[in-house]
Amino acid sequence: MTAVAPPQPASLRQRLSAPTLGAHLAACSIAPRTSEVDHALRRMLDDLGRPGFWQACEHQATLARELFARLVGADVDQVAILPNASVAAYQAAASRRWGRRREILTTYAEFPGIAHVWLARKGMRVRWCGSPPGTVSADDYLAQITDRTGLVSVPLVTYRDSVRLDVRRVADAAHAAGAAVLVDAYQAAGVMPLDVGAMGCDYLVAGTGKYLLGLPGLAFLYVRQPGAGPAPTLTGWLGRAAPHTLRATVLDSPPHARRYETGTPAAAAVYAAVAGLSLVNDLDLQQVRRHTQRLIATTARRLRAQGEMVRMASAPDAQGAHLALVDAHPEAMSVWLGHRGIVTAPRSGVLRLATHAYTTDEDIDAACEAVAAYRHHAGHHRSGTPR
Ligand SMILES: Cc1ncc(COP(=O)(O)O)c(C=O)c1O
Secondary structure (H helix, E strand, O other): OOOOOOOOHHHHHHHEOOOOOOEEOOOOOOOOOEHHHHHHHHHHHHHHOOOOHHHHHHHHHHHHHHHHHHHHOOOHHHEEEEOOHHHHHHHHHHOOOOOOOOEEEEEOOOOHHHHHHHHOOOOOEEEEEOEOOOEOOHHHHHOOOOOOEEEEEEEOEOOOOOEEOOHHHHHHHHHHOOOEEEEEOOOOEOOEOOOHHHHOOOEEEEEOOOOOOOOOOOEEEEEOOOOOOOOOOOOOHHHOOOHHHOOOOOOOOOOOHHHHOOOOOOHHHHHHHHHHHHHHHOOOHHHHHHHHHHHHHHHHHHHHHOOOOEEOOOOHHHEOOEEEEEOOOHHHHHHHHHHOOEEOEEEOOEEEEEOOOOOOHHHHHHHHHHHHHHHHHHHHHOOOOOO
8 A cells, every 4th residue: 555645744835714824923822724623613513503512522522632642642541621721730730649749840931821820839839940031941950850849840842932842851850850740832732743752741731722723722631640640629520430420429530631621611622623633633743843943944044134133942953833033012013014914923022933834935035024124114113123
């Protein structure tokens, strides 16, 4: 039998649907609209008009767990569906027996919502590595893991500067010291290969609203040993061993990761998750990674030649799929570019330009030219950040 070659990265381009047919460089914030998600949402509305909507929705949730498990190299029983990455992180922490290890090691570069979950945890001390507002390396983690560390929380790719951390090194050191490791892969899932076994993590969280090409409203939690910890106290009927028995007086917890699920998920996000994950699982993610790395290197070179300042990781392999262009008022620049069909993602002091399989060299040309035009405009009108 002849093997079917996975689609070339740029073939995903044909799946983008209007009105995001300009240069969508914002998947680090929100996925572009695709024809698959359009179809999935139409299918959801059709299902809504027929008997058996809940069964159809549950079937989609089952598919979503399976597709995510396949994406990260996990077993489906290690995967739970939750409403967002913050709740997924909360559930991971709730599954720990902390003993005398009362410290969570995180980084200034952590997505704030995840750090807030750690800060809100009673009886725990949060320790920070790297330097504010968001510079961090694996060495920074290694220097701070102690025998008091219970959990090490590592973003696989940092949300602002797009630095890809060597999670395996951190995980090995954490495990040697007796601590568990949680990886926030929201800025990586969908745009590079992920393997929970190779990373050596105990937990991984990722949502569907960005590079996974779905909608916001759904995140996955991977748990290496789902039955090992205490029963979750944030729970609901979907966290039961047999949810459909609906016995109000029985609070059991199955040994698989669905014990961390709570109540009814956002149906639209579930349907969209299946659509997005199907697209992503069809791609050769190694090839996608090479494609985005090449585009990021080109963008950085061009922007620097235009006199721009960009934050780059120390080595190409330590760079995520977006580029952080330094600007004092990135929101203003983003609006200006948006009016010219270039969709970007501003975030505290940087304008993020995110690449994916569908990103083309023409998108990068258009973005670099628009940034130059913006500087020209800002210089004359004193509205942006003239330099
Ligand atoms: C790395 C990372 N983690 C988590 C989130 C979002 O967390 P939540 O799903 O809880 O809103 C984001 C962005 O929105 C992110 O970039």
